[in-house]
Amino acid sequence: MLCRGTILTGLAATTGILVYRSAKGGNCSLGSSCSNCSKSDSCDLPEASLFRQTVWQLDPTKCIQCGRCAENCVMTPSAVKVVHVYAMCGYCDLCGGYLKPDTKNISTAAENQLCPTSAIKRKFVEDPFYQYTIDEPLCIGCAKCVKGCDAFGNGSLQLQVRHDRCVNCNECAIARDCPADAFSRVPANKPYLLQGIEAKPEEKV
Amino acid sequence: MKKTLALVILVFLFAVQFMNSYGIQRFPKPEFESGYVQPETLLPNPGAEILAIMDIAVLIISLSVVSWLVIKKRNRNAVFWMSVFALAYFGFYREGCVCSIGSIQNVTLAIFDTSYLIPLSAIIFFVAPLVYTAFFGRTFCAAVCPFGAIQDLVAWSPQKLGSRLNAVLGVIPYIYLGLAVLYAATGTDFIICRYDPFVGIWRFNASFGMFVFGGILLIVGIFIARPYCRFLCPYGVLLNWVSRFSRKHITITPAECIQCRLCENSCPYDAIDMPVTTKNPEDKGTMARKLIFITFLIPILMLLGGWIGSKLHEPLAGVNAKVRLAKQILNPVTEKNQPETFEIEAFKSQGKQQNQAFTEASVVLHNFYIGGWILGGFIGLVFGGLIAGRLMTKHRTDYTPNKGTCLSCVRCVDYCPVKLPVIAKIESL
Numbered sequence: 001m002l003c004r005g006t007i008l009t010g011l012a013a014t015t016g017i018l019v020y021r022s023a024k025g026g027n028c029s030l031g032s033s034c035s036n037c038s039k040s041d042s043c044d045l046p047e048a049s050l051f052r053q054t055v056w057q058l059d060p061t062k063c064i065q066c067g068r069c070a071e072n073c074v075m076t077p078s079a080v081k082v083v084h085v086y087a088m089c090g091y092c093d094l095c096g097g098y099l100k101p102d103t104k105n106i107s108t109a110a111e112n113q114l115c116p117t118s119a120i121k122r123k124f125v126e127d128p129f130y131q132y133t134i135d136e137p138l139c140i141g142c143a144k145c146v147k148g149c150d151a152f153g154n155g156s157l158q159l160q161v162r163h164d165r166c167v168n169c170n171e172c173a174i175a176r177d178c179p180a181d182a183f184s185r186v187p188a189n190k191p192y193l194l195q196g197i198e199a200k201p202e203e204k205v
Numbered sequence: 206m207k208k209t210l211a212l213v214i215l216v217f218l219f220a221v222q223f224m225n226s227y228g229i230q231r232f233p234k235p236e237f238e239s240g241y242v243q244p245e246t247l248l249p250n251p252g253a254e255i256l257a258i259m260d261i262a263v264l265i266i267s268l269s270v271v272s273w274l275v276i277k278k279r280n281r282n283a284v285f286w287m288s289v290f291a292l293a294y295f296g297f298y299r300e301g302c303v304c305s306i307g308s309i310q311n312v313t314l315a316i317f318d319t320s321y322l323i324p325l326s327a328i329i330f331f332v333a334p335l336v337y338t339a340f341f342g343r344t345f346c347a348a349v350c351p352f353g354a355i356q357d358l359v360a361w362s363p364q365k366l367g368s369r370l371n372a373v374l375g376v377i378p379y380i381y382l383g384l385a386v387l388y389a390a391t392g393t394d395f396i397i398c399r400y401d402p403f404v405g406i407w408r409f410n411a412s413f414g415m416f417v418f419g420g421i422l423l424i425v426g427i428f429i430a431r432p433y434c435r436f437l438c439p440y441g442v443l444l445n446w447v448s449r450f451s452r453k454h455i456t457i458t459p460a461e462c463i464q465c466r467l468c469e470n471s472c473p474y475d476a477i478d479m480p481v482t483t484k485n486p487e488d489k490g491t492m493a494r495k496l497i498f499i500t501f502l503i504p505i506l507m508l509l510g511g512w513i514g515s516k517l518h519e520p521l522a523g524v525n526a527k528v529r530l531a532k533q534i535l536n537p538v539t540e541k542n543q544p545e546t547f548e549i550e551a552f553k554s555q556g557k558q559q560n561q562a563f564t565e566a567s568v569v570l571h572n573f574y575i576g577g578w579i580l581g582g583f584i585g586l587v588f589g590g591l592i593a594g595r596l597m598t599k600h601r602t603d604y605t606p607n608k609g610t611c612l613s614c615v616r617c618v619d620y621c622p623v624k625l626p627v628i629a630k631i632e633s634l
Contacts, residue, residue: 090232091232154232167408171394
């Protein structure tokens with residue numbers, strides 16, 4: 001029969017192996033820490049994460065805007081919402097993410113809007129540019145506007161996991177059902193995977 | 206101005222329509238003349254990482270305090286209030302995630318998938334309760350685990366279940382543990398998290414199925430104390446086995462058992478081993494026959510279980526995403542509104558070859574085949590152990606807590622009339 005010493009030794013060995021592997025990080029031949037490395041932005045090896053918590057995030061380049069983010073999240077409404085990267089937006093009058101493509105009379109009437117909860121607010125800036133902002137509490141993460149913006153626009157509307165709403169489940173319920181396998185664990189100090197945005201994340205709102 | 210802009214856009218669109226990279230700048234960035242300031246895209250940060258270290262500290266301190274209260278102080282009231290604290294902190298404040306039960310999956314995934322780096326908090330949540338249990342018994346279950354705490358709060362009218370029912374239902378945690386390890390090792394799913402009945406209570410937000418499951422467990426828990434702990438918890442399997450080797454496990458009596466029988470009905474979890482006074486001790490022949498039977502039974506059950514497990518490897522693997530994709534490629538299921546499923550659409554947009562999808566799926570199926578053999582063999586061993594345990598009767602004179610199933614809740618201690626100060630006084634006379 002196993003004695004207690006064997007059990008404790010086994011636990012110590014498991015702990016040791018896992019701690020070592022997490023402290024070492026991915027098999028980087030350069031060996032230096034990720035913060036000093038110039039290639040850290042293009043590297044997809046897992047960063048050493050012994051003390052670093054990871055959070056879930058979705059990659060907009062893989063996303064096919066299927067709408068499952070709105071259904072599968074354990075939170076209601078979903079923690080996945082649309083983020084508007086203003087730096088990429090074209091400020092178009094006929095916004096691909098705001099208006100339905102098959103409208104008869106082009107107007108801002110509710111039946112012409114792609115968003116089912118009317119979470120995109122349109123504001124006139126100057127001729128011919130309009131600003132589109134997301135009213136976050138209304139957004140359910142259904143990706144209809146993202147699909148439109150990707151198809152007809154610049155792709156400045158992107159789905160992202162919002163970390164003020166995400167409870168960071170051990171296994172993300174959306175991640176398992178994502179058909180494009182777009183969800184991954186990212187380090188908590190780089191929690192967003194946005195295209196076309198250079199700024200670092202702001203302080204907690 | 207508008208016409209030239211439209212023309213430029215049309216030419217641009219025409220030129221770039223064959224590119225399928227995301228987020229191409231179809232419409233150039235406007236240059237604003239009215240002094241409009243572009244708003245910042247606000248991105249809130251996740252919770253501070255210090256919380257993870259605080260969790261580890263609270264876990265270690267709670268385990269230490271509860272173990273001291275159980276073994277040294279033997280005080281039910283204090284243990285109860287510690288469990289309320291655990292309910293508040295690990296349950297409602299931290300919303301029950303990451304927990305020790307789920308950490309089994311993280312450790313399994315870390316062992317089998319070298320690209321997953323497990324954070325220290327998950328390792329500690331897995332190892333620390335086991336280490337404390339190896340010395341002091343299941344003090345984690347007593348007052349540190351929030352699941353146990355909430356079930357303890359509703360155990361108002363616990364009924365005795367009888368040893369046979371307890372034994373049969375006690376096999377379920379082994380099956381749950383085996384399936385959880387299998388699914389975590391193959392990177393398919395974390396089923397402990399998915400079918401966690403109480404997480405909806407911590408978050409005040411649950412799907413209907415989980416709400417019903419949690420509700421049923423709590424209602425059943427009024428009459429059958431701690432149903433999840435005794436008949437579902439996969440971590441409880443590990444704690445059960447480690448606790449059997451603990452030396453400083455809680456005892457009902459602080460000194461000697463005087464067989465007064467006052468503690469017989471004190472345990473809500475049927476975890477007290479009653480004295481076994483065999484009127485006719487078994488002769489050596491019966492013992493030998495039993496041992497031979499068990500020696501043959503266990504390997505046969507393991508082989509049978511393993512064979513069944515391997516036969517079930519296809520349905521077990523069916524929930525894996527790669528296997529589902531391969532099945533959909535082979536048998537495309539089309540609905541009226543959707544010409545192809547999202548998985549097929551995503552697969553096509555990623556530009557993978559079909560061969561690659563089939564290869565990946567077959568690797569997963571092979572892993573499930575091996576895993577099925579191991580899981581089935583494990584369950585066979587469990588059934589063999591169950592039968593062996595019921596065949597072999599252990600002679601016992603005292604009322605002792607069963608080291609494997611006792612949850613160290615300290616309820617029995619108050620029923621025992623033997624008190625140390627009384628003994629000291631008697632001895633001093």
